[in-house]
Amino acid sequence: MLKIENLHAQIDNKPILKGLNLEIRAGEVHAIMGPNGSGKSTLASVLAGKEAYEVTEGSITFLGKNLLELAPEERAGEGIFLAFQHPIEIPGVTTTNFLKTALNEIRKYRGLEPLDAIQFLKLLKEKAKILQIDESLMKRSLNEGFSGGEKKRNEIFQMAMLEPRLAILDETDSGLDIDALRIVAEGVNKLRNPQNAFLIITHFQRILEYIQPDFVHVLYEGKIIKSAGKELAKELETKGYDWVKAEAVAGA
Amino acid sequence: MVATEKKFQDTFFTTESEKSEIRQKAIHFLEHLQIPTPKNEEWKYTNLKGLQNEIWVLAQNPTDFHAEQYFLADLPDTYLMVFVNGFWQEKYSVLPTNIELCSLSEAEKEGKLQNFFAKKLNLDKDYFNALNTAFAKNGYFLRIPAKVVLDKPLLIYHLSSGDKVSYLQRNFIIAESHSESTIINLYLSEAENTVFANEVTEIFVAENARLSYCKVQNEKNKIYRVDTTQVEQLANSYFGSYTFSLAGHIVRNNLNVLIEGEYCETLMYGLSFLKGKSHIDHHTLVDHRKPNSYSNELYKGIFAESSTGVFNGKIYVRPEAQKTNAYQQNRNVLLSEQASIYTKPQLEIWADDVKCSHGATTGKLDEAALFYLRSRGISETIARNLLLKAFAQEVIEKTPFEPLQEYISNLL
Numbered sequence: 001m002l003k004i005e006n007l008h009a010q011i012d013n014k015p016i017l018k019g020l021n022l023e024i025r026a027g028e029v030h031a032i033m034g035p036n037g038s039g040k041s042t043l044a045s046v047l048a049g050k051e052a053y054e055v056t057e058g059s060i061t062f063l064g065k066n067l068l069e070l071a072p073e074e075r076a077g078e079g080i081f082l083a084f085q086h087p088i089e090i091p092g093v094t095t096t097n098f099l100k101t102a103l104n105e106i107r108k109y110r111g112l113e114p115l116d117a118i119q120f121l122k123l124l125k126e127k128a129k130i131l132q133i134d135e136s137l138m139k140r141s142l143n144e145g146f147s148g149g150e151k152k153r154n155e156i157f158q159m160a161m162l163e164p165r166l167a168i169l170d171e172t173d174s175g176l177d178i179d180a181l182r183i184v185a186e187g188v189n190k191l192r193n194p195q196n197a198f199l200i201i202t203h204f205q206r207i208l209e210y211i212q213p214d215f216v217h218v219l220y221e222g223k224i225i226k227s228a229g230k231e232l233a234k235e236l237e238t239k240g241y242d243w244v245k246a247e248a249v250a251g252a
Numbered sequence: 253m254v255a256t257e258k259k260f261q262d263t264f265f266t267t268e269s270e271k272s273e274i275r276q277k278a279i280h281f282l283e284h285l286q287i288p289t290p291k292n293e294e295w296k297y298t299n300l301k302g303l304q305n306e307i308w309v310l311a312q313n314p315t316d317f318h319a320e321q322y323f324l325a326d327l328p329d330t331y332l333m334v335f336v337n338g339f340w341q342e343k344y345s346v347l348p349t350n351i352e353l354c355s356l357s358e359a360e361k362e363g364k365l366q367n368f369f370a371k372k373l374n375l376d377k378d379y380f381n382a383l384n385t386a387f388a389k390n391g392y393f394l395r396i397p398a399k400v401v402l403d404k405p406l407l408i409y410h411l412s413s414g415d416k417v418s419y420l421q422r423n424f425i426i427a428e429s430h431s432e433s434t435i436i437n438l439y440l441s442e443a444e445n446t447v448f449a450n451e452v453t454e455i456f457v458a459e460n461a462r463l464s465y466c467k468v469q470n471e472k473n474k475i476y477r478v479d480t481t482q483v484e485q486l487a488n489s490y491f492g493s494y495t496f497s498l499a500g501h502i503v504r505n506n507l508n509v510l511i512e513g514e515y516c517e518t519l520m521y522g523l524s525f526l527k528g529k530s531h532i533d534h535h536t537l538v539d540h541r542k543p544n545s546y547s548n549e550l551y552k553g554i555f556a557e558s559s560t561g562v563f564n565g566k567i568y569v570r571p572e573a574q575k576t577n578a579y580q581q582n583r584n585v586l587l588s589e590q591a592s593i594y595t596k597p598q599l600e601i602w603a604d605d606v607k608c609s610h611g612a613t614t615g616k617l618d619e620a621a622l623f624y625l626r627s628r629g630i631s632e633t634i635a636r637n638l639l640l641k642a643f644a645q646e647v648i649e650k651t652p653f654e655p656l657q658e659y660i661s662n663l664l
Contacts, residue, residue: 050623073628087624092643092644106629
């Protein structure tokens with residue numbers, strides 16, 4: 001589904017990603033862990049198409065297309081979804097209006113008829129139930145005055161509505177209490193199916209107790225230096241990153 | 253230079269033998285006044301040189317003008333008045349029966365203006381106020397008697413016809429005690445003619461009266477418009493001003509509210525959304541002269557292409573006006589490198605027990621918000637539009653008449 005080869009990316013002429021390789025197939029859940037400043041959020045931003053990041057080398061192929069040639073909205077149309085680490089507050093745009101516009105724009109991109117108001121509301125209610133979202137939030141301005149937990153839950157709710165092929169969760173777990181984390185994780189688990197994939201970027205293995213990954217990667221200084229199964233997350237939790245770094249240095 | 257200016261005001265000069273004292277006074281002031289230039293601090297960013305380069309003729313009452321073409325289906329169920337070149341077109345009027353309404357000349361003839369004509373208007377230092385007071389012949393006198401509550405807004409179309417025409421209009425709105433009304437002014441033109449219009453409206457809001465006064469300025473011709481709205485509020489009254497500026501070659505709006513009674517509420521909302529080379533200058537003043545009143549002002553501007561906005565907001569809190577709450581905000585978005593906004597809040601506070609604040613911000617469209625919307629599949633054009641509408645919404649949603657909210661929203 002997604003193939004990243006030798007990806008180099010920089011912001012303000014400062015190289016962040018320095019030769020990253022990653023392949024994700026349909027049905028898989030990948031977790032990327034790593035210390036602060038290793039490039040985790042940069043990877044998420046580059047995948048979503050944030051213009052401030054410049055790709056200087058390498059390639060990203062998504063479902064056979066060169067992702068780097070696509071605008072952010074086209075990537076969403078292709079099925080990429082980024083759950084933001086810091087969701088943006090947009091006063092004056094209601095969540096409902098925003099989601100209806102987004103959903104129908106994506107449908108248009110895929111050559112589908114737009115949903116009418118009734119079909120849309122039905123879908124909205126169905127998905128709100130899964131994420132245990134209070135429907136009164138939908139009438140409020142997007143994320144405005146939402147608590148940290150509400151914002152994160154709203155991200156996963158948007159994901160449920162837009163049904164992406166590849167969802168990237170950028171530190172969705174940070175700032176969530178245990179109940180909110182469980183709801184978010186359950187939401188993700190309900191949306192998991194053999195046709196889609198998830199990339200979970202996190203500092204902590206806590207979320208991975210609820211969402212079982214197929215692969216865990218360690219990102220360090222802009223490269224993936226170790227990949228293994230879900231047991232790696234627990235090992236990192238108890239032992240920290242230093243031993244992986246040492247291994248990588250020895251290997252290099 | 254002087255000769256040209258004489259020529260400009262001579263356009264309006266009339267030779268009637270009978271001139272009231274106040275008009276004579278205005279003519280006298282005019283002898284020492286001239287069209288303001290950017291050297292005048294109050295006109296620093298609005299240059300009227302173009303006004304003096306044209307040869308103007310006094311506008312006539314057009315005989316074959318079809319005002320209906322401008323009527324908005326979006327604003328049904330209102331009372332109606334139509335002015336073309338300042339001339340009242342009475343055949344279109346739809347009016348309530350419980351108000352007093354007549355033309356300016358009739359009101360003047362019958363002595364109705366006695367207590368109101370230029371009562372609080374700056375004549376000796378303001379060229380256009382003096383010009384209007386000296387020579388304006390057209391306009392209306394509207395009195396909403398005590399306790400009358402208008403069941404529908406009064407919609408007033410201001411239209412123009414003819415090229416290089418100029419006109420003056422003078423209006424009076426007397427909102428008597430415990431009356432309630434909403435007036436919506438629509439300034440529209442789709443033509444390519446050149447017009448100079450100066451309108452002065454004197455508004456008196458009596459004790460416990462409520463008046464909402466809206467303006468939609470959307471003249472796409474080459475309009476030079478200088479508009480003064482002079483308001484006096486007495487105790488416990490409410491005055492709300494809502495100004496939407498969507499087009500205009502050179503438009504200057506003076507909105508002056510004098511709070512002459514306690515426990516008044518004054519709201520001043522403005523939204524400018526300009527393209528092309530439109531130039532809008534908002535000068536507002538809220539003058540707290542008595543204690544315990546509240547004023548709140550929010551002017552927002554979106555400036556595209558080569559458009560220009562000017563905002564000057566004065567708040568005076570006089571020594572006597574203790575316990576005043578006065579707030580002001582001016583927020584602007586510039587959409588192009590060629591667009592500009594000159595903003596200047598001016599607070600002068602002589603009382604010590606007051607709550608006042610002001611703020612001005614100018615920036616581009618929020619890039620982070622734009623990316624957020626695009627990352628959800630929304631195209632850049634639609635995302636920009638959503639954000640602009642959201643920015644404007646804060647002002648639009650305050651407007652008292654819901655169909656007007658929708659009408660404005662659809663124009664953006």
